[in-house]
Amino acid sequence: xxxxxxxxxxxxxxxxxxxxxxxxxxxxxxxxxxxxxxxxxxxxxxxxxxxxxxxxxxxxxxxxxxxxxxxxxxxxxxxxxxxxxxxxxxxxxxxxxxxxxxxxxxxxxxxxxxxxxxxxxxxxxxxxxxxxxxxxxxxxxxxxxxxxxxxxxxxxxxxxxxxxxxxxxxxxxxxxxxxxxxxxxxxxxxxxxxxxxxxxxxxxxxxxxxxxxxxxxxxxxxxxxxxxxxxxxxxxxxxxxxxxxxxxxxxxxxxxxxxxxxxxxxxxxxxxxxxxxxxxxxxxxxxxxxxx
Amino acid sequence: xxxxxxxxxxxxxxxxxxxxxxxxxxxxxxxxxxxxxxxxxxxxxxxxxxxxxxxxxxxxxxxxxxxxxxxxxxxxxxxxxxxxxxxxxxxxxxxxxxxxxxxxxxxxxxxxxxxxxxxxxxxxxxxxxxxxx
Numbered sequence: 567x568x569x570x571x572x573x574x575x576x577x578x579x580x581x582x583x584x585x586x587x588x589x590x591x592x593x594x595x596x597x598x599x600x601x602x603x604x605x606x607x608x609x610x611x612x613x614x615x616x617x618x619x620x621x622x623x624x625x626x627x628x629x630x631x632x633x634x635x636x637x638x639x640x641x642x643x644x645x646x647x648x649x650x651x652x653x654x655x656x657x658x659x660x661x662x663x664x665x666x667x668x669x670x671x672x673x674x675x676x677x678x679x680x681x682x683x684x685x686x687x688x689x690x691x692x693x694x695x696x697x698x699x700x701x702x703x704x705x706x707x708x709x710x711x712x713x714x715x716x717x718x719x720x721x722x723x724x725x726x727x728x729x730x731x732x733x734x735x736x737x738x739x740x741x742x743x744x745x746x747x748x749x750x751x752x753x754x755x756x757x758x759x760x761x762x763x764x765x766x767x768x769x770x771x772x773x774x775x776x777x778x779x780x781x782x783x784x785x786x787x788x789x790x791x792x793x794x795x796x797x798x799x800x801x802x803x804x805x806x807x808x809x810x811x812x813x814x815x816x817x818x819x820x821x822x823x824x825x826x827x828x829x830x831x832x833x834x835x836x837x838x839x840x841x842x843x844x845x846x847x848x849x850x851x852x853x854x855x856x857x858x
Numbered sequence: 859x860x861x862x863x864x865x866x867x868x869x870x871x872x873x874x875x876x877x878x879x880x881x882x883x884x885x886x887x888x889x890x891x892x893x894x895x896x897x898x899x900x901x902x903x904x905x906x907x908x909x910x911x912x913x914x915x916x917x918x919x920x921x922x923x924x925x926x927x928x929x930x931x932x933x934x935x936x937x938x939x940x941x942x943x944x945x946x947x948x949x950x951x952x953x954x955x956x957x958x959x960x961x962x963x964x965x966x967x968x969x970x971x972x973x974x975x976x977x978x979x980x981x982x983x984x985x986x987x988x989x990x991x
Binding site (some may be wrong): 608609610611614615617618621622632705709775776777778779780785788789790794799810 | 863865866867869870883884885895896897899900915923925927932935950967971
């Protein structure tokens with residue numbers, strides 16, 4: 567049985583921990599609000615982008631652009647978007663479990679976020695590049711990643727590019743997801759950076775032949791790389807919103823648990839203190855009776 | 859009726875049924891009425907004029923793309939601001955700063971960003987001035 571002093575020490579230490587987790591919760595919740603807003607604001611744009619690609623669907627097969635080229639898939643590049651820091655519950659672990667299922671020999675990894683890079687390094691997988699992105703991802707960061715990926719694809723190093731990230735659904739739910747980004751001709755249409763809860767735009771997809779102005783190669787040349795850049799930007803925002811939400815929830819749980827432990831320990835402590843006093847009283851009265 | 863949607867990475871700036879829209883295409887201004895042929899065009903920084911009944915709305919837009927079908931115009935752009943919301947002093951200031959920075963040594967990437975920002979500012983100023991006449 568621990569002494570009252572031990573209990574007091576434990577209560578103090580748990581109180582300290584709860585203060586830290588509480589502070590982290592506050593920080594995460596303010597960052598979360600910003601990250602969620604950014605992720606949701608970009609969704610209509612991403613959605614329209616995808617629907618334009620879908621509309622072009624029929625046309626795209628006759629058009630040629632390096633980013634549209636379909637090849638037999640021998641090598642796949644996977645962009646894994648994780649967080650830099652832990653303390654966000656099972657978020658990264660859930661995603662990396664999916665990553666671990668991929669075939670090692672035919673996959674090269676590109677990581678955004680330190681956790682993913684550490685995992686790939688630890689499990690001795692093939693790491694092509696490792697990027698970092700800030701708390702509020704910028705378009706420039708996305709462009710750097712995107713450029714690297716596009717170069718890999720157009721130079722024929724890989725025949726397919728997929729992205730694995732945590733899709734933000736809401737504050738308590740983030741889903742690990744894998745989607746195909748390149749070649750753009752069979753991009754996973756519904757998903758590219760667009761949540762299920764995103765309000766669908768009133769729009770019926772019609773297959774029709776489009777005119778291009780100035781001409782097809784110009785428009786596609788400008789549009790497709792931009793789309794890839796933006797898709798990656800949107801995915802980074804989504805991953806960041808997921809991360810901050812998961813961290814907020816994890817820290818809230820930690821704080822609640824700490825509070826519960828403090829309550830239990832305080833009860834134990836008081837019981838023990840009471841027992842000690844009773845014992846002492848008992849000893850005094852017994853001693854007195856023996857003398858009397 | 860034409861369904862017009864102007865969307866930027868930050869927000870859906872405009873979404874409504876309109877009678878006619880004029881937008882700055884890569885090869886010059888184009889006016890679009892319902893039943894236009896399907897067209898995909900690049901949009902350059904400039905002004906968009908929307909006509910709805912007797913109402914006319916002016917917007918400044920940045921670079922982007924427009925998808926036009928018979929009943930719908932969707933514009934994806936990096937900037938779209940209604941003329942009423944343009945703060946002339948602020949825009950002028952932003953333009954001055956970007957131009958100043960352009961005179962220094964900058965990387966190709968940054969130069970592209972700065973040039974776009976100057977073009978965006980000019981488009982806003984043009985729209986604002988036009989609104990007053």
